[in-house]
Amino acid sequence: MTSCKRKGFFIATNAGEEKLSTIGGKRGRVTIHLVAAVAGVSISTASKALNGSGRMSPETRERVKRVAQEVGFRPNALARGLITKRSFTIGLLTNDTYGRFTLPVMAGISEELVGHGVSVFLCAIEDDSDRARVHVDAMLDKSVDGIIASGKRLDRQLPVDLSGLHVPVVYAFTKGTPDGVTLRSDDEQGARLAVRCLIDAGCRRIVNVTGPKTFQSVRERADAYRATIDGPPEVLHGVWSEAWGHEAVAQLWDRGGDRPDGIFCGNDQIARGVIDALRERGVRVPEDVAVVGFDNWDIMAAQTRPPLTTVDMNLRTLGREAGRLVLAMSEGREVQPGIRKLPCSLVIRQSCRGLEAPA
Numbered sequence: 001m002t003s004c005k006r007k008g009f010f011i012a013t014n015a016g017e018e019k020l021s022t023i024g025g026k027r028g029r030v031t032i033h034l035v036a037a038v039a040g041v042s043i044s045t046a047s048k049a050l051n052g053s054g055r056m057s058p059e060t061r062e063r064v065k066r067v068a069q070e071v072g073f074r075p076n077a078l079a080r081g082l083i084t085k086r087s088f089t090i091g092l093l094t095n096d097t098y099g100r101f102t103l104p105v106m107a108g109i110s111e112e113l114v115g116h117g118v119s120v121f122l123c124a125i126e127d128d129s130d131r132a133r134v135h136v137d138a139m140l141d142k143s144v145d146g147i148i149a150s151g152k153r154l155d156r157q158l159p160v161d162l163s164g165l166h167v168p169v170v171y172a173f174t175k176g177t178p179d180g181v182t183l184r185s186d187d188e189q190g191a192r193l194a195v196r197c198l199i200d201a202g203c204r205r206i207v208n209v210t211g212p213k214t215f216q217s218v219r220e221r222a223d224a225y226r227a228t229i230d231g232p233p234e235v236l237h238g239v240w241s242e243a244w245g246h247e248a249v250a251q252l253w254d255r256g257g258d259r260p261d262g263i264f265c266g267n268d269q270i271a272r273g274v275i276d277a278l279r280e281r282g283v284r285v286p287e288d289v290a291v292v293g294f295d296n297w298d299i300m301a302a303q304t305r306p307p308l309t310t311v312d313m314n315l316r317t318l319g320r321e322a323g324r325l326v327l328a329m330s331e332g333r334e335v336q337p338g339i340r341k342l343p344c345s346l347v348i349r350q351s352c353r354g355l356e357a358p359a
Helices: 032-039 043-051 058-071 077-084 102-114 129-141 187-200 216-228 242-254 268-280 315-330
Strands: 002-005 008-013 016-022 089-094 119-124 146-150 169-172 181-185 206-210 235-237 262-265 290-295 309-312 338-342 345-347
Touching: 032 043, 032 058, 043 058, 089 102, 089 129, 089 315, 102 119, 102 146, 102 315, 119 129, 146 315, 169 315, 181 315, 187 206, 187 216, 187 262, 187 290, 187 309, 187 345, 206 216, 206 242, 206 268, 216 235, 235 242, 242 268, 262 268, 268 290, 315 338
Parallel strands: 089 119, 089 146, 146 169, 169 181, 181 338, 206 235, 206 262, 262 290, 290 309
Antiparallel strands: 002 008, 008 016, 309 345
């Protein structure tokens, strides 16, 4: 039986409660010896319980972990590394210095790894190959257990060769090597969700206002849009900006003829520009024209008027999966190479009230 009190930790014995360590006053580092004593196990058992190794009952393992948390035990990282031959650090390499894609990916990675006592070492490289090489060397000098490479588009590799390293590499939201482990969002599936939302909302003339043709994600989403709509397709390509959203509406409304009653936008910035331009023309959203974006960039989607229905690429989930895979690889477990597409989800707000369709 353990007890954690404000002024000290105690272990129950036949002779009563024996004070083992004082809190609040000056004291040294809490050691594994204290954890073992309070939990009533050997030092070896306590160490194995905290490292997730050895054979013991689940109750014993959980008791040791609970006691370690109660007494504030922090394992010595250097000692643990010497024993396990690991640094318990993962390197995250990215050229997405704006952070639009990398920050949610990193949040997911951290969520997955923190419970395993693994830290994330972030290096931003811009698109500079020399800087990238310096950062990779720094990661290797720190003996990272693995590297996660992330970027700002799916069809471009980072400006550094990560093949042939002695540590495992996982590619998350960037182009990987042919024999690598690559994670990406399923743009085609996400586009189908967006278009079906517009169809469910009653839209019959749906236009796709999107980004440059040079982006693989643009082409995949446009192909899914064409395959899903009931009427004739129309895809307008431009840049990733609100200004392009304004310009696209001007093109559609000033040319005469049939106007769309639904607009599927390539990202949330374009969608916000589209909605602003429609409002300026006295067109009601979603009553006259329903609009769906892509990204679920909260700061953009929630502040659009009306708030934007959009596709979430679930980058946080993608990050968690990247963390899980690189951890498995660092522990010597087999992970099959190839591209893994993670499903998107639809976040319904006021700009389109269609029902979310199955993927």
